[in-house]
Amino acid sequence: MGDWLRDGLFEAAGNVIDGWAWLSGKASAAVVNRAVCTTRNRPHPWSSLSDYTSWQGLTDRSYLARHLPAVDVPVQPPPEKVREIFARQDGHALLSPKSTCLFPAFAQYLTDGFLRTSPKDVARTTSNHEIDLCTLYGRTPDQTRALRLLSSDKGRRGRLKSRMVGGEEFSPFLYKPGTKELTDPAFAALDPPLVDENLPPEQRDTLFAVGGDRVNSTPFTSMMNTLFLREHNRIAAELEARNDGWDDERIFQVARNIVIPIFIKIVVEHYINHITPLPFALRADPSVAWNAPWNRPNWMTVEFSLLYRWHSLMPDAIDWPAGPLAPARQIGIGAFLQNNRPLIEVGLDAAFSGASSQAAGELGALNTALPLLHIEDRAVVQARKNRLATYNAYRVAFGMDRAMSFNDITTNDALAAMLEDLYGEPDHVEFYPGLMAEDRVEDSPLPGLLLRMVAVDAFSQALTNPLLSEHVWNERTFTPWGFDLIARTSKLGDILARNVQQRGPTPIEMTRPGWSYKDQ
Amino acid sequence: MGDWLRDGLFEAAGNVIDGWAWLSGKASAAVVNRAVCTTRNRPHPWSSLSDYTSWQGLTDRSYLARHLPAVDVPVQPPPEKVREIFARQDGHALLSPKSTCLFPAFAQYLTDGFLRTSPKDVARTTSNHEIDLCTLYGRTPDQTRALRLLSSDKGRRGRLKSRMVGGEEFSPFLYKPGTKELTDPAFAALDPPLVDENLPPEQRDTLFAVGGDRVNSTPFTSMMNTLFLREHNRIAAELEARNDGWDDERIFQVARNIVIPIFIKIVVEHYINHITPLPFALRADPSVAWNAPWNRPNWMTVEFSLLYRWHSLMPDAIDWPAGPLAPARQIGIGAFLQNNRPLIEVGLDAAFSGASSQAAGELGALNTALPLLHIEDRAVVQARKNRLATYNAYRVAFGMDRAMSFNDITTNDALAAMLEDLYGEPDHVEFYPGLMAEDRVEDSPLPGLLLRMVAVDAFSQALTNPLLSEHVWNERTFTPWGFDLIARTSKLGDILARNVQQRGPTPIEMTRPGWSYKDQ
Incomplete structure (x- = not known):
């Protein structure tokens, strides 16, 4: 169990390449x-x-697609009992040998863009079903307009609204200090941030006006959005300098044309390469999808909306770095929410360096921090409301053998016993607990079925983006300069270096320093 | 010129089949x-x-896609001068040797479903970009609900609202007699019919409450919609009888699942087979599209929205058949608009028989009836507003040689002289006039470039319908009975026979009786 992706992908790669040519497009x-x-x-x-x-059902994209038809699973233990499967044991976190906190930071920012299940009706979504950086640009043309500077003045064309704080560029604040009054009436078009209604004013004052209603959820997600805000405005400035006579609209649109594929490059070449157990780097080559039979319109599924609940990646506390305005400190995970002050205090480079300097939690059962544990209940309930098939049904649908014993799911005997206690037999294990209970695949931060499911959706959704399509992916769409910039970008650190005054010594990586693959 | 489709398609067919196997799927x-x-x-x-x-532009489907980029064409004669290219000469219509009036009747009903350019802004559309019978079912879930009976009573489940008139089933009337008051408050959700504001009350009283705002435009389009209304309700009754316990919702949805592919079968196997110059019948085989590199989401283009303006297909007067309530008569084309009384008077079978009994006009220049001539101006203006490239640019984009002389466009010397007078040189001829000025392809009712452009969009839009996709096209989606019904339907006459008390002797055909292909 769990070896499929390693073995299968090695085999797929081995079929077409020599030992030395890991980087080839064919692999x-x-x-x-x-x-x-x-x-x-x-x-x-x-x-x-x-x-x-x-x-x-085939056309109304406010509903979610599904990999398997709806069923009523026969055994539905109380959610607060299922919760025990997820609880971090003995009060200390299992830390990942492979991942830094940059991995969950990016995973959350990425998925908040397209996994947008409505909290009130889990059968519905407000997703655009694309990797479109709506976290930065908004979900709708109206929201995009609200976030734009809309200026014909030279030196301001094509920009997103922003504000300098201590020499660093951030999104504007959403509210006037101490009030719930918008700093800009245009921001009424934005989705209100998903924050506590009773958020203390000193936190509320730090919320940014951004495209996504979950961007303000942690300083990590705000950090990611700030990076792409700066990159957009930097690219707009370059386009303005290079294209005399282009108006605000064209500079904005072409800058967005360039930023979205840069983001997709990061998804494949930084994020997915971190996830796979392969010791060689996959490339984001759009042409792979041009004639592929799987090139069909993206559509988020009920399963995909559930499987990306990766709370266990968060350690119990975040080691927050020092900055010009604050000393280094630890922030408990419960206090690491809905507050951008830590980010503003230390600045973007320190925040990225901090995320890259500490280990993430291990993804899986028995490792969710106490302050996040109650959220796991929601996943269990959401799966039942959407009438998801059992864990074993999904194993079969994704080409794995049915688990015949609880030890086919996990080699952790205590966990297997907990599952047996809850479900009686392997065929009755529910999707989400089963997914998270599995052993992690060697050399990957993910368990086996989850890895398969993430791989299917990651590639088939990233590479089918309209900007990557055969007759769009060219210099005419991006300008020669922009096309080259996309080609030269594959890591978050590439973008950060272009958007901070001074890059610190810490490499911006999702993979921990010193990590080495097991059998290479 | 104009022989490409004949020669090319014969060659394509000849590559894979023997002489006797014209009907094979591979051909x-x-x-x-x-x-x-x-x-x-x-x-x-x-x-x-x-x-x-x-x-x-790549995601907002309220705009139209385009085959070629926007340009300003250099020569733009006044529309009322260009109009002369279209005017029917000497007051009499050129009649088609191949087509009956069933051809324009179906063409209009079909294209009104997805060519929905906004009259006020020709860059925008309200199209769903699919062959979805929105003329029958409405464009939106709200409109669909307004048109449904919504009844849990046995014998009424899954039906569309309808009304019996003289033993025949029609859509309900939209307005109460002599008023502009809706017969049903739910109809406020519908798109108001595109009719003259000052339509006489006796005509307004005959307008049907339907899904499409252009369905009421002629008795022919109302006739088509009535056919599919009856077929839907007939299928709903069959599904209700065959599936004990299915509720209103499921019967409705599965009936619609079946009716849409039946409509697509008619599009390919009746309508397109009439258009092609091939003497053998193409089959609507969904699997052709399953692995095709051209299987990409449908998106109506500015060009497609223009090229389907086929007013010349309408003769000067329609020979309207006799019915129980009215004698046979001729209705001038100007009076054949926005009035369903002729249809209600004679009933569905007589109306279809009438359309199949008379010749359509020849499609092309110099053949638009006087009452419709002013509408041609709009096409010329619409092309310029959307900044369409020249006729020659489209010839090249669709694989034809550039026209070097006006006689490369048309063998009609008088018409060539008119074009020269308007445009000076072949490279300056505008898209729409050039398209319509061409000679018709032998054995096809269409001129050459138009035939190519229609073929591209017809196949690539019909066969990529989600209901025809690989994992949907099966008995589970349609029920075994419904799947078989779809298989057994390929002509409008097949459907008519199931939905009238007595089928008359006239075959329901788009091709005139006695038509024979030239070189077979």
């Missing part, structure tokens, strides 16, 4: 195709609209 | 692939939003 293509073809391609016949296929 | 597949691959596939890099590629 990437083979791995991508193998990963995506693990399961049925889109369009999915089922959706969260109804238990049968219908025209509305 | 159809070869023809479809050849037809679609004449030009660049979707997604199109350009849209009516802006002159450059942008994220909004």
